[in-house]
Amino acid sequence: MRIGELARRAGTTVKAVRYYESLGLIAPARLANGYRDCTGDDVRLVREIRSLHGLGIPVERTRPFLECLAAGSAHADDCPASLASYREAIDELGERIEALTARRATLITQLNAAAHRGSGAGAAEASGSRAEDYLTLPAGLPAPEADGAAEHLPGTRMPGLALPGTAGRAVRLDRLGPRRAVIYVYPLTGRPGTDLPEGWSSIPGARGCTAEACGFRDHFRDLLEAGAGRVFGLSSQDAGYQSEVVERLGLPFAMLSDPAFDLAEALGLPTFEAGGTRLYKRLTMIVRDGVIEHVFHPVFPPDQHAEQVLIWLRENPPAEPAVRGGAGAPPSRRKPGGGTAPAAPMVPA
Structure with a gap:
């Protein structure tokens, strides 16, 4: 032929x-x-x-x-080499999707700013008449106690769960790639016109989810430059609710939805109840190559937490190779001091 x-x-x-x-x-x-x-x-x-x-x-x-x-x-x-090539291509596509999502969120933010510039709606928003309820934390918020509920997590391998994300695809938590992934877990994000559970501000560690999200938004590029490959927010709220939050706040990263608390059951993550509803307690996991490398818990104040994560990333460059041993890995292969982060001092917002 x-x-x-x-x-x-x-x-x-x-x-x-x-x-x-x-x-x-x-x-x-x-x-x-x-x-x-x-x-x-x-x-x-x-x-x-x-x-x-x-x-x-x-x-x-x-x-x-x-x-x-x-x-x-x-x-x-x-063949195994073919499967590895599939995974590599999937990871690269995921990074491209997140980059496009970030670009889209930036365009939405700029569109909204341009559309409302000089209008009554824009002036009201700029004055913070409603957004202030969620972005500004009141002084004297009760700080959560260090309850040790996340001390078992460092060194643990992520489960093979696929959670729906706002980027339009499910995200496999055990396949986030070799670069560090930041997953901040939070109770719920309030939005205008939606009532928060009664006594929300009096529950230690509950208030501040929107402010925390905006902190990760504002430090997003800094986090990537400090070595984070991906950033995710995660809560039990449904993907539709979170998609609205991503668009309204202009978040350049995807939010993951776990309404069945599958991750909580797989890893033993702490939860609490408010208004008759089960919610996640606030914590942040640094995941590398499928293994939890570091955990921040408790998290306080939430509006400054993204900066805390950024500082940790800069001060703890990843060692080579990444930990692969799971929960039973020898201590010598874990990063010194890789336990839960101590509570940050209380700083009034």
Whole structure:
């Protein structure tokens, strides 16, 4: 079979086939006159390259799949190296989605600011007539006690849970990648026109979720520069509610929803009840390569917590390699002082 026939059967161009050959992905035999003698196996390889490229895998990185076929596997993704390539491509797509989500949130913020500039609605918002209820923390908020409810978490491997996110896809908590992921867990985010549970401000550690979210928003780029690969907020509120919060506050990161408290059950995370509703207690996990590296609990004051996380990231650059041993990892492979963060001193908002 000549190269033109190969290209026709594989649904591509002769130029593409020559490019694949130049990369060593296919190696058609040569006849005595120098012409290529392509076979059905070459057609299959080219079709596989095109199919993987259509899924977003660069042509140059289809080699593990082709080697899997060459080894005699029935499918190109039967081999461990192929599965690793899938995961790598998924992680990269996730990062691109989050970058696009951040760009979209910034555009929404700028659109809202431009649309309300000089209007009565914009002036009222600027004065903080309603937003102030959520963004400004009253003085004298009761600080949560250090109850030790998260001391067991450092060194623990994240469960294989997939939680719905506001970026439009589920997020696997055990596949957040080798870079550090910041997951801040909070009770609930209030919004205008929605009543908070009775006595909310009197519950230690309850008030301040919106202010905390805005803190992570404002420090988002700093967190990435300090080594965080991803940032997530997580609560038991449904994804629809959280999507409204992401748009209204202009959050450049995704929020995760866990209304069934699956993560709480898997990791033993602390919860409490308010107004007859079960809610998460506030804490933050630093996750690296599927393992909880560090935990902040209790968190106070919440409006300054993003800065606390930023300082920790800067002062604790990741050691190589990442911890992989799970809860039973030897202490020598954990970062010194990697337990729960002590309570920050109470600072009135």
